[in-house]
């Protein structure tokens with residue numbers, strides 16, 4: 246069940262409507278909890294009445310007209326005299342009721358905890374699901390740490406409120422609804438005197454919390470900023486060390502840390518004032534009730550037993566009134582947390598606006614066509630402009646160009662991480678915008694520029710897209726990517742755990758594991774974005790030979806800066822400033838003036854020099870196979 250925490254305009258719901266929506270699906274659980282609480286409360290308020298009847302009817306022989314039921318019970322068990330000689334009877338009755346009340350209280354707490362945990366699990370599932378499907382444009386603008394904080398800390402704030410306060414609100418309402426008529430039936434004047442300050446306390450709590458609500462937002466946002474800094478720092482800890490930037494990073498951390506501390510202290514300070522005033526008002530209320538009841542007792546208009554019961558009942562009503570402040574405070578925090586959560590849940594899905602979603606029943610043959618494609622990451626200038634090219638099934642297209650010229654962007658457009666602003670991209674003649682995204686992406690095996698590996702075993706990483714892959718297929722893919730032997734030399738072979746982001750592997754090994762993963766999928770189209778940049782020349786040439794063996798069976802798009810990776814391609818595109826400036830084959834491009842020929846001249850000269858030096862040292866550039 247998907248929760249909608251906002252109205253039609255996307256604005257987060259507020260007040261009771263927000264809570265009511267949030268607890269949908271768990272309302273019956275809360276109802277049981279409230280019923281259990283009702284029973285516990287009923288026991289709770291009978292206890293002072295037993296005390297009152299024992300004092301007035303049994304000990305002082307002053308029967309009251311307003312306790313007929315208890316007096317009948319006393320008569321039934323032998324009359325006031327007999328009960329007076331056996332005072333353990335009311336004592337045990339009070340104890341038994343207190344114990345039963347405790348049991349029902351336990352049940353209501355359990356039910357409330359189950360409901361709140363269930364609601365928050367659903368919220369986290371929904372958040373996780375939403376983030377998976379959020380558009381790339383929005384993900385690009387989001388800080389990971391802040392996102393994590395919204396999915397964890399903000400959900401926890403919500404859970405605390407739901408576990409502690411929903412039932413507490415029910416408890417308060419039940420207490421007031423049941424205790425108030427009893428108090429009124431005992432003495433109207435005394436009840437009015439005992440309740441005089443309660444509307445003031447409620448109004449004060451409401452207005453105060455409304456006024457300081459922005460502070461909850463401040464604290465939450467400060468925590469989000471702090472989490473982002475910590476997350477970014479830990480992710481980039483090696484860069485920090487390599488550049489000796491500890492001091493700078495520590496200073497950078499200090500600012501959001503101090504901001505979080507200051508905003509928390511400010512909030513605590515303001516809330517302390519609130520609690521103090523609310524407590525003083527509550528105690529004043531008890532004082533007023535005490536003075537009024539003592540006065541009435543001296544005049545003889547109420548009995549001591551009535552005062553005993555009255556003060557006990559008043560205490561019961563004052564407790565939820567004092568809790569109103571706490572409930573409103575926690576609700577204020579929860580409303581802010583839910584607003585932040587809702588900001589994620591209202592981000593558009595990447596599928597939003599899709600008109601047609603075709604899912605052909607077979608894979609594509611691999612024909613790619615870009616027709617006058619223009620796309621801009623931001624409004625200033627297009628990232629790629631007027632790109633037109635065709636790749637036939639089984640062909641290899643190479644893309645070369647200076648850093649930032651738009652090569653990766655072309656791949657991202659092909660994968661529909663973004664939609665082009667004008668022009669079209671077709672796969673086997675079908676516009677990618679009309680294809681179901683899951684189908685579209687299943688046509689590709691991708692090695693991204695920064696290959697991401699999970700902190701799992703090498704086997705798990707390679708079979709990421711094909712969970713039921715056989716060991717023989719995994720090994721065949723690893724063989725093609727020239728990493729099989731290396732893996733076998735690791736102490737646990739394919740079961741070797743590789744740490745977060747594959748940290749225990751070298752850069753070249755990481756790239757080859759990622760390549761194995763793409764190859765294992767056996768897709769119609771292979772996309773390699775600078776996928777061999779960290780691999781040594783000898784291994785690179787073996788991989789290219791292996792890929793060449795698949796020529797004609799699989800369309801390959803390869804981006805690289807090293808021309809040796811590109812030279813074999815059927816078609817080569819040179820991209821400069823987002824535009825195609827050259828197009829041809831290795832032969833035609835080395836024969837014409839332009840970037841390709843200039844780079845070819847530089848790289849062949851460099852490689853010749855390197856080869857000479859290597860020969861001189863007798864070093865054949867073999868890779869050391871370190872255990873992961």
Ligand SMILES: Nc1ncnc2c1ncn2[C@@H]1O[C@H](COP(=O)(O)OP(=O)(O)OP(=O)(O)O)[C@@H](O)[C@H]1O
Pocket residue numbers: 385622623628646647648649650651652653654655694
């Ligand atoms: N998510 C993004 N948001 C905004 N701008 C972006 C984003 N990704 C890339 N760019 C910009 O788009 C331009 C092209 O980037 P792209 O990654 O396609 O270049 P590239 O040719 O692959 O570069 P390299 O060879 O360095 O990988 C760059 O100027 C870059 O700053």
